[in-house]
Amino acid sequence: MAVDPVCGMEVDPAKAKYKTLYRGKVYYFCSSMCKEEFERRPEYYLQHGPQGMPHR
Amino acid sequence: MDIRVGVKVEGRETVLKILGMHCATCSLTVQRALLSVRGVRWAEASLASNEARLVASPELDYGELLKAVRRVGYDVYREAVYISVPGARPEDAAAVERAARLWGVFRASFSPATSLLYVEYNPLEVGPRDVAEALARAGFKAGEVSRSEVDVDVDRKAAERDARDLASRLLPAVPITAVLMASMMFPAVPPLAQLLMASAVQFYSGWRFLSGAYRAFRNGTANMDTLVALGTLSTFTYSAYAALTGGRAFFEASAAVITFVLAGRYMESRMKLKTGDAVRRLAQMAPPRARVKTGEGFTEVDSAQVEPGQLVEVREGERIPVDGYVEEGMGYADESAFTGEPMPAEKKPGDLALAGTLLVRGRLLVRATRSGAHTYLAEVVRLVRQAQNARLPIQRLADRVAGVFTWAVMAAAAATFAAWALRGAPPGQALLFAASVLVVACPCALGLATPLAVVVGVGRAAEKGLLVKNPEAFEKALRARFAVFDKTGTLTKGSPRVVKYVGDVEALAYAASAESQSTHPLARALVDYASELGLAVQPPESYDSFPGMGVYATVGGRSVGVGNERLMEALGAEVPQGMRELAEGLRSEGLSAVYVAVDGKVRGLAALGDKLRPDAASAVQRLRSMGLEPVVASGDNERAVAAVAAKLGISRYFGGAEPERKAEIVRRLREEGGVIFVGDGVNDAPALAAADVGIAVSNGTEVAKEAGDVVVARGDLSKVAEFLQISRRVEANARFNLIWAFAYNIALIPIAAGLFYPALSLRPELAGLAMSLSSITVTLNALRLKRA
Structure with missing residues (x-):
């Protein structure tokens, strides 16, 4: 199991629909919202850890 | 069930099974979507049970729930049935649908052309039996209920029963009417005998009009039956009074009207049966029996009973009974029913064989994968049937008019009577x-106008290998200004080859291994190329694909990336200047270039080329001559797309477009005019959905899963133009029917009212005949589409 770096939820890499590649590592997300949020500021989430569901 | 939830929410509760929810955000999205529906007071979607519960006011439009959930990208589990409603007239369509729209019914659509009601419902709330009961309450007798939509005989059986009933009632009416008409000139039959004979026609032969009128009355509506019943009953009653008091009777009028209208309905029901011919022919292509290998010999079993994995023998001249792959043998199969392609396709071991196709030469052993209701053929039939039950948007006007039409006619008839009586005409003549006014009006021609055109048009399109899933596409296609094509696999052959590789062989082997899990055409080309060179391709330990970028995998413990600059950048791999320039050069020739990175270092560059389809240029040209502007949108890089566009003389193109971007391009173009998108049914789903008309070119056999309004077999771009042509014919046909139906009523009602008397007038019996002819005309006209 992988962990969504934005909301902290567990995501199954085999089934994940949303993922991105950043600095040679694959990150999986529970939703397009988390993915877009991560792509907006990846460094923030990698340093601070999951922050919960993004609000928009 | 009325319940109270929490403190203040009152209303009716319902539970929906939601499909596609896989995370917490999803359930929130679904919940919000449900709450946005008018009438919903409280909603909650649970990820754990995949269910949504909600409380709503009883006036809630249940169908809106489904639309709301689908709009945000999820779906609701539902079941569907076809219920035949033999007694309903075309102008009753709205009443039937209203009656069927119970709590729990998402969609109810009645096709006057087939007399079938299609119901999509929530099995947690209602069942077909509830719908049938609701129909009965509204006075419509529900006939057969068919769950397996493959059973195309439901409408045929219903229509045949109807025809038999009509014939048995018509049989005594004909000679009696003949005698009555003769006695008009030679008064040989005494008036009382005439009364007896006319009664038989009025109450036995004309029974369906009386009961139909009563039913409509109870529903607070009026239909064709109301008009016929009123028209004939009034003349009959007057004549009976006259016969008993020694006045001038005219029994022949009521009897003849009933005879003519019955005869018209008889012909109409016979002809309507023909409109469904195409789909019936399709459904009957699957042979009922199959020879399955058991031990040493073969045993004959029911085709639907064949299990996946069993071997089925097919001999020359037989139709293939199941879907499967050829295990042994060689032959040629005629697949024209699915593709419209007249040349038989070669079948050798490993090839896909489809149920219903005809083995014109050879003998095959087919390893079954799907049988019965799961075959491609069954799926096609199901989709065509569903599409045939739809009405075109232009029909809405006709339906609105038909709704008030009968009332207007009755008012006109009353006015006619009053006007003639005031002018001093004898009451009999008034x-x-x-x-005449009552029986000349024909609301049913209005009700039938487009449904018939759709049934025949969808069937005809299916015969040409065009699977129309949404008949509204016929209308929308004609308003389109742009035809947007996907490039790879649509305009090009979709089977690219590696034309050049720069780099070390080890990196190539890694690249091929990384790509071995992908179904993307470029990936397959790379794997084929490596295999040809004799390199060992191994399955990767992990694999991920990134649309618009490339793939990233772990092979033998090393991280391997194959893709464009964006992928390299995300991997943090530096592309050497020389290699970048080389790639640019290759792309300007219309080739695709991908880099290979191993452990963060770029070690190779592969150039791949794809050939244009031979018919691409002519297909694009043909669309242009039909007034459409061709556009290319592709995920490939800008330069490769530009090269293809230039070869086809297309000036508007978009490269580097991922699936979502393509949808965005479509949306932007729609601001300028209607858009037809032609592309892959799976990868281009967002763009297909965003377009006015989505045409999916499919190479798979999972038609139902593909997006798009129309599905065509891959490899035949001319089908797009063919679809436009059929659209024009269907639209013209429906329009002709509507105009004819309107004009006919507008022209004949004044004549029937005696406005031009005595120069031009219509006796009731002639009016009845004219009315029958009008619905027959509409039906005949729609049947012309069979040759479109």
Whole structure:
């Protein structure tokens, strides 16, 4: 199991629909919202850890 | 069930099974979507049970729930049935649908052309039996209920029963009417005998009009039956009174009207049966029996009973009974029913064989994968049937008019009677004029106008290998200004080859291994190329694909990336200047270039080329001559797309477009005019959905899963133009029917009212004949589409 770096939820890499590649590592997300949020500021989430569901 | 939830929410509760929810955000999205529906007071979607519960006011439009959930990208589990409603008239369509729209019914659509009601419902709330009961309450007798939509005989059986009933009632009416008409000139039959004979026609032969009128009355509506019943009953009653008091009777009028209208309905029901021919022919292509290998020999079993994995023998001249792959043998199969392609396709071991196709030469052993209701053929039939039950948007006007039409006609008849009586005409004659007005009006031609065109048009399209899933596409296609094509696999052959590789062989082997899990055409080309060079391709330990970038995998413990600059950048791999320039050069020749990175270092560059389809240029040209502007949108890089566009003389193109971007391009173009998108049914789903008309070119056999309004077999771009052509014919046909139906009523009602008397007038019996002819005309006209 992988962990969504934005909301902290567990995501199954085999089934994940949303993922991105950043600095040679694959990150999986529970939703397009988390993915877009991560792509907006990846460094923030990698340093601070999951922050919960993004609000928009 | 009325319940109270929490403190203040009152209303009716319902539970929906939601499909596609896989995370917490999803359930929130679904919940919000449900709450946005008018009438919903409280909603909650649970990820754990995949269910949504909600409380709503009883006036809630249940169908809106489904639309709301689908709009945000999820779906609701539902079941569907076809219920035949033999007694309903075309102008009753709205009443039937209203009656069927119970709590729990998402969609109810009645096709006057087939007399079938299609119901999509929530099995947690209602069942077909509830719908049938609701129909009965509204006075419509529900006939057969068919769950397996493959059973195309439901409508045929219903229509045949109807025809038999009509014939048995018509049989005594004909000679009696003949005698009555003769006695009009030679008064040989005494008036009382005439009364007896006319009664038989009025109450036995004409029974369906009386019961139909009563049913409509109870529903607070009026239909064709109301008009016929009123027209004939009034003349009959007057004549009976006259016969008993020694006045001038005209029994022949009521009897003849009933005879003519019955005869018209008989012909109509016979002809309507023909409109469904195409789909019936399709459904009957699957042979009922199959020879399955058991031990040493073969045993004959029911085709639907064949299990996946069993071997089925097919001999020359037989139709293939199941879907499967050829295990042994060689032959040629005629697949024209699915593709419209007249040349038989070669079948050798490993090839896909489809149920219903004809083995014209050879003998095959087919390893079954799907049988019965799961075959491609069954799926096609199901989709075509569903599409045939739809109405075109232009029909809405006709339906609105038909709704008030009968009332207007009755008012006109009353006015006619009053006007003639005031002018001093004898009551008998005033009544004849009024009766003529009642029976000449034909709301049913209005109700039938587009449904018939859709049934025949969808069927005809299916015969040409065009699977129309949404008949509204016929209308929308004609308003389109742009035809947007996907490039790879649509305009090009979709089977690219590696034309050049720069780099070390080890990196190539890694690249091929990384790509071995992908179904993307470029990936397959790379794997084929490596295999040809004799390199060992191994399955990767992990694999991920990134649309618009490339793939990233772990092979033998090393991280391997194959893709464009964006992928390299995300991997943090530096592309050497020389290699970048080389790639640019290759792309300007219309080739695709991908880099290979191993452990963060770029070690190779592969150039791949794809050939244009031979018919691409002519297909694009043909669309242009039909007034459409061709556009290319592709995920490939800008330069490769530009090269293809230039070869086809297309000036508007978009490269580097991922699936979502393509949808965005479509949306932007739609601001300028209607858009037809032609592309892959799976990868281009967002763009297909965003377009006015989505045409999916499919190479798979999972038609139902593909997006798009129309599905065509891959490899035949001319089908797009063919679809436009059929659209024009269907639209013209429906329009002709509507105009004819309107004009006919507008022209004949004044004549029937005696406005031009005595120069031009219509006796009731002639009016009845004219009315029958009008619905027959509409039906005949729609049947012309069979040759479109």
